[in-house]
Amino acid sequence: MIAGKEAHAVGCNWSFAPIVDIDYNFLNPITNIRTYGSNQETIIKFADCQIEALKENHILPCIKHFPGDGVDMRDQHLLSSVNDLTVDKWNNSYGKIYQHFINNGIGSIMVGHILLPHHIKEINPECNEEDYMPASLSKEILTVLLRNKLGFNGLVVTDATAMIGFNVAMSRSKALPLCIERGCDMILFNKNIDEDYMFIKNGLKEGFLSQKRLDEAVLRIIGTKMANGLFDHSEVEESEKIVGCIEHQSLAKECAKQAITLVKEQKGVLPLTSDKYKKIRIYNLTDQDNGGFKEEGTQLSLTNLLQKEGFNVYEFDTKRLDFQEVFEGGIKDIKEKCDLVIYVANYDTASNQTTRRVEWIKLMAANAPWFMQDVPTIFVSLANPYHLFDVPMIKTYINCYTNNDQTLQVLVDKLLGKEKFVGKSPVDVYCGRWDTKR
The missing domain is CATH 3.40.50.1700 (Glycoside hydrolase family 3 C-terminal domain)
Structure with missing residues (x-):
């Protein structure tokens, strides 16, 4: 509730929260105190409350980090980390969490630079291990698992593309257009913005990115904004009366x-x-x-x-x-x-x-x-x-x-x-x- 009110007061309309990762591995440096713990029912319960409070304050929630951080002890900011749960274990843990929020109409999901090898192997048995891609670049995870199997039709945003876990998977010149082609709708952050625009344009010319997929991504972005009233130009409250107020303290x-x-x-x-x-x-x-x-x-x-x-x-x-x-x-x-x-x-x-x-x-x-x-x-x-x-x-x-x-x-x-x-x-x-x- 506090986060929603204070975000709205300073003009924010989209929150990269709640984090619905499961804190499986106590050595994981990222999930730790950023998620709601190790119990999936607890995570769902508290994330539901956070989503409701954000929406009440006109903030679009974005759950993350699909397909789920917290299993690996390594940091996807530094490499492409791995969620190595079997298909059954993932389906009964992270899968249940994401299915719950998708069924309840979550509007946006952030996808991490996290490998999900057992699902890739099941979806595409012909794919060699050296060709496995993190979720942000994986058609198997983005299109087959998230879109088709889980039925998500909202906005998919990458985690920060400046992260090493994204850039070491393939050349950035190909990674940027391919992350859109394979199922992402929006790219988060850049390295060199002029160069990154060029990579997208060249990717469109060279066939890494189709016009159809690009149009679909743009349509989802516009639709998400319209559905959440971002073109209404509603006034916000005076931030100094809200941020850090006595009630919130x-x-x-x-x-x-x-x-x-x-x-x-x-x-x-x-x-x-x-x-x-x-x-x-x-x-x-x-x-x-x-x-x-x-x-x-x-x-x-x-x-x-x-x-x-x-x-x-x-x-x-x-x-x-x-x-x-x-x-x-x-x-x-x-x-x-x-x-x-x-x-x-x-x-x-x-x-x-x-x-x-x-x-x-x-x-x-x-x-x-x-x-x-x-x-x-x-x-x-x-x-x-x-x-x-x-x-x-x-x-x-x-x-x-x-x-x-x-x-x-x-x-x-x-x-x-x-x-x-x-x-x-x-x-x-x-x-x-x-x-x-x-």
């Missing part, structure tokens, strides 16, 4: 109250009190090259919020390491410096990242929790819910799913015992392992 805070999940808890660590923990050390874990810990739009920090509650809090400075502590420090030394340690991980899901794993300082893993058996230690993930894979030994672990001011405020209330932890995990946070549950 309150709703975001309520979402955080319901979502934040206490996955594991060591007896006696929570709730935090200034009497029990005189000094708290915080380790901020994030990408080293993103300009710092706080994401754009986030004004608060856990450090400042806890300080306002009367705690003596300081952050471990990775740029000014205490070499005596790194090479000679022991349990007594760290106990003199802090009574509690909190790790705050903010490895948000991001394009062009091969992994969303915890990364320690290379020098002696100086910021790793070697002391956790002797100093109470809490691990908080603001994004990726799967960090237990890298810190199974930590006994108090919390997932927040997103990093914003409202989430941080609610997190502090829950740490202090002012709010109960009520969130339930939408995925297997234990990553299918026994050691993460201990």
Whole structure:
């Protein structure tokens, strides 16, 4: 609802959402916190609500990434990734999800640069494996599966054609006209726009793209715009009264109250009190090259919020390491410096990242929790819910799913015992392992 209202307020009319991928593989760096979890019924339920809210605010939804991301551990931004589910498994998972939304009249679908080899083999047994194309360039997937078998007659848009997963499949001069010929209606983004226009024109002249298919694509684009009133020039509300308004901030805070999940808890660590923990050390874990810990739009920090509650809090400075502590420090030394340690991980899901794993300082893993058996230690993930894979030994672990001011405020209330932890995990946070549950 908030996304729809704020998008409409700033003049948007099309949303590349909801994401209806299934978070099958916890090592997948893309689906992670971008989809609604690992359960297809949950995904359908929440995506239905998002679609309804977008439509109520005059925003055209676009579900993605057909034929389904989340199986491969690799990123289609960097290569043509693979959904290697068998035909039956795909039909009973991703297939059911897409069939549901197609039956309910979804108007647009984004197609990913994702291979679906078992379907290609079934549809076209004569096709050699080296000739398999990602869905955005595959006639078998676009025309036979999506159009004919699933019955989708709406607008098909490619995922960004600047992505490597699209460009390595074939020469861009052929890929652009062929993605239209094989079933896409619209191309998302360009590399060199003048060159890309030339590739389409040349493709039409050389027979890679037929006039009939081009006309069909243009007709679908115009029809989609007309069906959604994009030629009506309806006025939008004043954005400053809508974007970031108090009502939306309150709703975001309520979402955080319901979502934040206490996955594991060591007896006696929570709730935090200034009497029990005189000094708290915080380790901020994030990408080293993103300009710092706080994401754009986030004004608060856990450090400042806890300080306002009367705690003596300081952050471990990775740029000014205490070499005596790194090479000679022991349990007594760290106990003199802090009574509690909190790790705050903010490895948000991001394009062009091969992994969303915890990364320690290379020098002696100086910021790793070697002391956790002797100093109470809490691990908080603001994004990726799967960090237990890298810190199974930590006994108090919390997932927040997103990093914003409202989430941080609610997190502090829950740490202090002012709010109960009520969130339930939408995925297997234990990553299918026994050691993460201990």
